[in-house]
């Protein structure tokens with residue numbers, strides 16, 4: 001199977017789900033040296049690298065260094081997994097059609113941060129997570145798979161986030177596997193899976 005590089009900034013639980021699913025993770029790259037996920041990747045014998053945004057004066061310079069670090073592994077797929085940097089248009093263009101992101105909401109609802117708090121204060125009854133191709137517009141881009149969970153009466157952000165995260169760990173490996181097996185087709189901005197596999201799940 002073709003390989004992938006995973007970009008993280010912190011905990012790395014989605015990265016771990018990708019690794020534990022047996023996907024061919026060639027390297028994990030973080031913009032923060034203290035990202036907890038790095039230790040797990042290293043413990044599994046996976047190459048790790050740090051490209052700190054603090055070492056670069058401009059976003060362009062950082063993104064160029066990041067691209068160089070990624071391309072050293074010749075990955076087919078770049079997977080953003082809690083990577084907390086806004087990427088330049090040039091970077092996004094470079095990996096157009098082969099960079100995925102996981103976002104903790106049912107996009108296009110709640111792009112950006114604090115998705116669980118916003119879901120609770122808006123009063124939506126379904127919440128969830130989305131894997132999508134990365135495009136220039138933050139948290140937009142063709143949707144590969146979504147998982148929905150109920151928002152329960154006594155939920156707080158912690159409980160709701162945990163319910164969503166469990167589903168993130170299911171759908172991200174699935175989406176990455178589809179991509180690496182060449183099963184994803186984008187037609188007019190809409191992603192279909194060759195073979196008609198379900199692109200949604202509901203976890204009550």
Ligand code: GRF
Nearest residue numbers: 011012013014082102103104
């Ligand atoms: C996840 O909720 C993901 O959806 C969002 O950032 C969080 C990263 O968590 N993009 P982890 O580092 O994968 O545990």
